[in-house]
Amino acid sequence: MSDRDESRDDPRAEQTRYDQARYVENGQYEPLLSEKDQTRVEIGGNGGDGGSPLPDDLTRDSLELPELSEPELARHYTRLSQMIYGIDSGPYPLGSCTMKYNPKFTEDVAALPSAAVHPDRSERSVQGTLELMYRLQDYLGRIGGMDAVTLQPPAGAAGEFVGIRVAAAYHEHEGEGHRDEVIVPESAHGTNFASAALGGYDVVSLPSDEGGRVDLEALEAALSENTAALMLTNPNTLGLFERDIEEIAEMVHDVGGLLYYDGANLNALLGRARPGDMGFDVMHYNVHKTFATPHGGGGPGAGPVGVVDELAPFLPAPRVRENGASKSEPGYELFDPEHTIGKVHGYQGNWLVLVKAFAYIARLGDEGLADASAKAVLNANYLASRIEYEVPYEPFHHEFVASAGEQDAADVAKRMLDYGVHPPTTKWPEIVPEALMTEPTEVEGKDTLDRLAAAFNAVADEDDETLEAAPERTTARRIDQTSAARSPRLSWQALESEGDDE
């Protein structure tokens, strides 16, 4: 309650309430289907009287739904879709998060009836499903230079946690259970710190050098016989490639530590360089960033984890392998790795996201993947060359971090929405003041990049007052995010009656 009360003194929260009235006045407000139509049609009615094969307490007597025509329904959902900004509305240059949504055919593949298999079916009856998983493990292994892959973790952060638990199990098995530190550069994604801590480790934060890369002297000082792992993103979140990566790997390995690769920035390396060849021992892939599937609002994603041979026995269970039944017609089976850390997700992970990743990789092939990363790097460099904001760290690859300087990066982001484009990731990494972390991805053409640059530059010239009042043109304006997160209103009725109190 206290959070809510504080937010009432916040002028921006005031603006949110005012906005609700404005939508209604301007006809921008879209009522619920049940508000649109008060008449009700009764659906069902076979429950409770033994008419359903389900137990009585699991069926309802009837379901009353508003009586609406098909066009009314279509308009409702079309209007809702137009009230938000999505990746199908325009460019979405969220740095590090890599938002892209093509090719769309991956959706067709995931929608094939044969993709919708029940997870409890016998292995013999789902050989095609297992083959797809086996081949995806293989694709990902080859892309990352890793020997073994698990498809189970449902997100990048979950993959990090699995990777850290696998590293812990390995050290334990080697009689090195005393290792209790994981080193994370200060430019890393917040999930790296969280995964290491959740995995039971003390987190040692590593400062960057003046160029924005790993400071080798600081690394030397941080490494010890207590080091379990160093987690690195490469290119790092500034888009900079760690040129000393081989030396870094050697330093970590010399003290008996493992090198973890955060794969969220794999879009820069696809088909060109492999974490395994750089000396990494374990990595996760954010398949929802690098391959198909847009993400947001909490999902869906998948964060497969790849490891070198030494770590393979510790991967989560089950994995898929060829069962060697017959040479001419290989079969596939699930198996538990020898020293597995156990299960980390129901069944096989976020299956349909994995199907889309498989379809994407198979469609693009080696050349297509290498072409995607080349264009991602080209697009980032072209866009950066067109914007007025300073980009302090170079040479970057698939993303760059500009500084909003005297402006507030969050206000810049809100204002960019008024120019019809999605803003970049803001305020992170903290090495760059008022960071605008921008990743156009390979999917945008020159016209779109020019439009994005024009939006950046228009906002760069605006005063604080204009920025603080933004966005003017979106359906919702300044959202009271703290209250939304801490005391979410999950029912429309609750919102209405609370509104009455005010």
Ligand SMILES: *Cc1c(COP(=O)(O)O)cnc(C)c1O
């Ligand atoms: C997105 C991201 C993560 C976390 O991945 P999720 O799939 O969102 O859990 C980790 N590291 C970096 C650098 C990222 O951009």
